[in-house]
Amino acid sequence: MSLLDVSNLTTAFATARGEIRAIEDVSFTLDEGEILGIVGESGSGKSVTALTIMGLLPQPPARVAAGSILFAGEDLTRFSDTRMQRIRGPGIAMVFQEPMTSLNPVFTIGEQVMETIRAHERLSQRALYARALEMLEKVGIPSAARRMGDYPHQLSGGQRQRVMLAIALACRPRLLIADEPTTALDVTIQAQILDLMMDLRDEFGMAIIIITHNMGVVAETADRVLVMYAGRIVEEAPVARLFDRPLHPYTRGLLACVPSLEQDQERLAAIRGTLPDPAHRPPGCRFSQRCQYAVSACSAALPPLEAFDPGHTAACIRVSEL
Amino acid sequence: MTPLVEAAGLVKHFDVQAGGLLKRRTLPLRAVDDVALRVLPGETLGLVGESGCGKSTLGRLLIRLIPATAGNIIFDGADITRLTAGELREKRRGMQIIFQDPYGALNPRMSVEDIIAEPLHIHGERGTRDTVAEMLSLVGLPARARERFPHEFSGGQRQRIGIARALVLHPKFVVCDEPVSALDVSVQAQIVNLLQDLQRELGLTYLFIAHDLGVVKHISNRVAVMYLGKIVEIADKHRLYANPLHPYTQALIAAVPAAHPAARSRGRRQRLAGDIPSALHPPTGCRFHTRCPHVMPVCREQEPAVTEPAPGHQVACHLAG
Numbered sequence: 001m002s003l004l005d006v007s008n009l010t011t012a013f014a015t016a017r018g019e020i021r022a023i024e025d026v027s028f029t030l031d032e033g034e035i036l037g038i039v040g041e042s043g044s045g046k047s048v049t050a051l052t053i054m055g056l057l058p059q060p061p062a063r064v065a066a067g068s069i070l071f072a073g074e075d076l077t078r079f080s081d082t083r084m085q086r087i088r089g090p091g092i093a094m095v096f097q098e099p100m101t102s103l104n105p106v107f108t109i110g111e112q113v114m115e116t117i118r119a120h121e122r123l124s125q126r127a128l129y130a131r132a133l134e135m136l137e138k139v140g141i142p143s144a145a146r147r148m149g150d151y152p153h154q155l156s157g158g159q160r161q162r163v164m165l166a167i168a169l170a171c172r173p174r175l176l177i178a179d180e181p182t183t184a185l186d187v188t189i190q191a192q193i194l195d196l197m198m199d200l201r202d203e204f205g206m207a208i209i210i211i212t213h214n215m216g217v218v219a220e221t222a223d224r225v226l227v228m229y230a231g232r233i234v235e236e237a238p239v240a241r242l243f244d245r246p247l248h249p250y251t252r253g254l255l256a257c258v259p260s261l262e263q264d265q266e267r268l269a270a271i272r273g274t275l276p277d278p279a280h281r282p283p284g285c286r287f288s289q290r291c292q293y294a295v296s297a298c299s300a301a302l303p304p305l306e307a308f309d310p311g312h313t314a315a316c317i318r319v320s321e322l
Numbered sequence: 323m324t325p326l327v328e329a330a331g332l333v334k335h336f337d338v339q340a341g342g343l344l345k346r347r348t349l350p351l352r353a354v355d356d357v358a359l360r361v362l363p364g365e366t367l368g369l370v371g372e373s374g375c376g377k378s379t380l381g382r383l384l385i386r387l388i389p390a391t392a393g394n395i396i397f398d399g400a401d402i403t404r405l406t407a408g409e410l411r412e413k414r415r416g417m418q419i420i421f422q423d424p425y426g427a428l429n430p431r432m433s434v435e436d437i438i439a440e441p442l443h444i445h446g447e448r449g450t451r452d453t454v455a456e457m458l459s460l461v462g463l464p465a466r467a468r469e470r471f472p473h474e475f476s477g478g479q480r481q482r483i484g485i486a487r488a489l490v491l492h493p494k495f496v497v498c499d500e501p502v503s504a505l506d507v508s509v510q511a512q513i514v515n516l517l518q519d520l521q522r523e524l525g526l527t528y529l530f531i532a533h534d535l536g537v538v539k540h541i542s543n544r545v546a547v548m549y550l551g552k553i554v555e556i557a558d559k560h561r562l563y564a565n566p567l568h569p570y571t572q573a574l575i576a577a578v579p580a581a582h583p584a585a586r587s588r589g590r591r592q593r594l595a596g597d598i599p600s601a602l603h604p605p606t607g608c609r610f611h612t613r614c615p616h617v618m619p620v621c622r623e624q625e626p627a628v629t630e631p632a633p634g635h636q637v638a639c640h641l642a643g
Contacts, residue, residue, distance in 0.1 A: 041506040142596075156597040186372035187533065188594045191577040195588050213507055216579025220586055239583045257511035259540035260581055261563060267518070268540065270511035274476040290508075 001073060002029040003174060003207050004053070009067035011045075011052045014060055020278045021065065022048040023231045027305075032174065035201065035208045037222030037239065039215065039254070043275050044228040046211045050177045054094055055084040072174070089120045093168035097180035099160035103152040109136070109163045110148030116170045135166040138203075140196060158189035162196070169200060179211045194220050215258055219243060224311070227251045230276050230286035233305060237312040247314035249322070250287045285316070293318050325360035325396075326495055326527050327384055332357040332393035334379050338602060351601050353379040355551035357393075358628075361495065366521065366528040368542030368559065370535060370574065372598055375548040377531045381497040384529060385417040386410060398494065415445060418488040422500035424480035428472040434458075435468040438486045445491065457486040462516060478509035482516070489520065497529045502537060514541055535578050539563055544634075547571045550601055550609040557635035567637040570610045608640065616641055 009026040012019045023045035030036050040046040051057045053069055055076060069076040071091060076084065088094075096102045104112060113132035117123065123131065129148075136144035139162040152160055161181060168176055178197065182190035198221060201208055210221055218225055218239065225242045227235040227250065235248040246252045256269040273290040276282060282289050284299035291298065295318070303315045316322075335350040353376040361367050361384075371377045382388045384395060386402050394401045402413055418441075421427035428437055438457050439450040447453075455465055461482040472480055481501060488496055498517065502510040514537060520526060532538050538545055539559050546556040547570065555568040566572045576591040596613050599605055605612050611621040618640060626638045 041508060158597055186598070187535070187577045188372065188573055189597065190579070191587065191591075191593055192595075194579075195593065198588055214579065215507075216581065219580045219583045220588065222583075243582050253508060257508055258581075259511075259514075259536040261536055261539060261575070261578060262581065265540065268511035268514055270515055271508040272512070274478055274509060275506060 002070075003032045003034075003072060004030040005068075005070040006049075006053070007068055007070075009049070009052060009069065010065040011048055011057065012063050012065040014063070015279070017279050021231060022062075022278065023052070023228075026067070026228075026233055028226055028233070028236065030175070030207050030209065032207055033201065033205045035198075035210060035221055035223045037218040037225040038209060038211045038228060039213065039218055039225060040211075040228035041213055041275055043230060043278055045231040046228050047179055049228070050094065050179050050209065050211055054088060054092060054177065055079065055081075056094075086120070089116060089171040089173065091173060092175045092177065093171065093173040094177040094179065095161070095164045095168050095181050097183050099157065099164045099184075100152060102164055103160060105152055108149050108151055109155070113163070113167050113170055116167050120171050131170065132166075135170050136163070138169070138200070139163070139166045140192075141166070156189075157185055158192060161185060161189075161193055165193075165196065165200070169204065169206075172204060173206055175207045175209070177209045177211070180213070181210070182217065183212070183214070190217075197221065215255060227254070230281055231278065232286065232302075232315065234287065234316070235314045236305070241309075241312055245312075247308060247312070247319050247322075248287075248316050249291045249293050249318075251314075253290075293322060323362050326363040326398060327359075327361040327529075328396045329357060329359045329384060330394055332359070332380070332383060332395065333391045334376075334383055334388070335391045340602065349602050352551045352604060353601060354383060355604075357551075357553055359384075359546065359553065359556075361527055361529060363494070363527055364521075364525060365543040366530050366541055368538035368545040369529060369531045369548060370533060370538050370545060371548035372533060372574075374550075374598055374601060376551040376601070377548050378499055380548070381419070381499050381529055381531050385414070385419060385495070385497055387419065411445070415491045416493050417495045417497070418491065418493040419497040419499060420481075420484050420488045420501045422503050424477050424484055424504065425472075427484055428480060430472050432471070433468065434463075434470055434472070434483055437472070437483060438468075438490055441487060441491050453490060457490050460489070460520070461486045476509070477505050478512060481505060481513050485513075485516065485520070489524070489526075492524070493526070495527045495529070497531070499531045500533070501530075503532065503534065510537070517541065535563075535574060547574065550599065550604050552609060552638065554610065554639070555635075555637045557632075557637075561632070561635055567631065567635070567642045568610075568639045569614050569616050569641070573613075573615075608638075 007027045011023050012021045038046045064077050110132055114128045117128055117131055133144055141147050141162055182193050222239045225239050226233050229250050235251045246255055253271040271290055284301055285303050288294040288298040303317045305313045305315045307313045334354040335352055337348045338351045340349045369377045383390050390403055394403050435454050438454045442450045463482050502513050530541055542559050545559045545562045546553050549570050555571045573594040580586050594613050607623045608621040608626050611617045620640050626640045628636050628638045630636050
């Protein structure tokens with residue numbers, strides 16, 4: 001049994017312009033200790049997928065319109081708020097892009113790590129302190145004992161993201177969801193944080209979902225990759241396979257439009273047009289209006305996800321011809 | 323070749339309030355500290371570095387969007403640090419800037435036509451309607467865009483409006499300050515291609531500021547690397563990426579995520595430890611010595627001089643000297 005089994009998940013938002021489906025028919029599984037990359041641009045639905053799994057979307061306006069989220073065999077979409085609270089922490093934990101807004105500015109970082117542990121485990125003050133200190137040391141906060149008393153504003157962006165990881169991992173979750181964890185960080189700090197996440201996975205054996213728009217971050221970390229576009233999964237593959245033989249024209253475009261450090265290119269291979277407005281998505285394949293291979297049949301119906309090789313699926317009716 | 327822009331001894335200090343209520347004092351934040359730089363006509367000079375290194379401040383100094391604390395900047399034959407306001411206005415037609423944030427850089431209450439025509443009005447030109455139409459077509463926007471407002475456009479389209487505004491006065495030199503960083507990846511390439519097309523068509527000279535080393539390598543002829551207010555290395559792009567001499571440049575290139583999972587860097591590339599120090603209290607000697615894997619005693623005491631180990635390749639490091 002997979003640790004996480006998401007099937008046909010659809011999350012809708014009530015808006016002034018009617019109900020908008022932020023994600024539609026999203027299905028994937030994740031095993032213990034596995035790292036799944038979810039790649040997409042703005043409006044692809046990657047963050048909504050994560051927040052739906054975490055049960056962190058305000059309902060209303062959000063609503064799980066269809067599908068299920070089996071975590072360790074139990075359907076999270078049927079859980080009450082209190083049961084979800086018990087899952088968040090020891091079951092599933094999350095780190096966000098902007099560590100400054102995720103930390104409380106008026107509490108010390110030591111207090112914030114201890115608070116998370118206290119919410120789930122009955123420990124003496126001394127044991128709480130020891131566990132919090134241990135976590136801060138594990139994530140590489142220098143002179144952690146002294147930094148326990150620091151406030152978030154006294155730390156750099158990279159150190160704050162380390163503290164967020166310490167909080168997320170304090171209750172030893174089985175699944176960590178990291179939503180653009182290095183996007184706000186400089187490249188030398190990004191490399192440190194990605195290394196750290198891989199080290200922590202090796203040590204604790206938790207599964208990780210890493211959400212990013214950066215193909216390089218996926219190449220560095222993921223075992224398997226989902227590519228999302230305009231609310232739907234368009235391709236799924238083991239990571240090496242995706243980079244070697246991308247099937248969907250959108251995935252190909254994403255890989256091609258990033259300038260390479262190794263080779264010189266006369267001109268970048270741009271994807272024409274812009275991302276569709278969620279309220280006015282094109283009929284049929286949502287990428288069809290930007291796709292250089294589109295034919296009239298592409299706008300007729302949503303292409304289903306089809307398996308082309310074991311573990312490699314794509315939603316494009318022209319894959320076999322391209 | 324005579325440079326289009328030449329800066330020497332350029333310094334910019336910002337006064338920052340520091341200390342508590344009782345011990346309040348003013349400290350100079352050395353955003354740009356003794357920088358010398360030449361930009362050649364028709365080239366793209368890339369400027370890279372991490373947040374807080376002073377790259378945006380340097381870009382703004384070079385077109386005198388902000389005044390320098392010390393140093394001179396020769397632009398097109400005149401020292402723009404010494405010009406009167408009237409003389410500067412005339413020179414300013416020749417130097418423009420494209421900003422990072424296409425959402426914040428456009429006035430939401432102005433129509434696209436008014437945004438693009440505003441620089442012309444400031445410079446006392448009339449009959450701007452045709453010029454605006456010409457600019458829209460130049461940056462790949464439909465003519466009907468003129469009556470619309472910034473919020474009706476996507477990020478990439480807004481950046482096109484920002485480019486049209488920057489080019490309407492036919493400048494020679496354009497500072498591009500992270501022009502694609504806020505855009506989605508699939509849209510970034512469109513804007514990079516557009517900037518390159520416009521450069522070719524109009525003979526523009528660019529200072530291209532970015533933190534993405536791949537984009538900078540693609541678009542630049544030469545690349546300068548900044549760290550804590552100093553340029554630590556500058557060279558032809560192929561030379562810089564193939565043979566970086568400064569340990570900071572080496573670390574920056576090593577930190578770029580792999581292009582393929584088979585080339586994963588974890589455990590194989592040396593990582594920089596620690597964070598960028600505060601520009602309020604820059605380290606003594608070489609400013610990179612607190613993070614440098616090759617640090618020597620001399621690095622803590624003495625600031626390294628700029629040397630030129632190969633023609634056009636300059637570096638400020640005791641190891642390279």
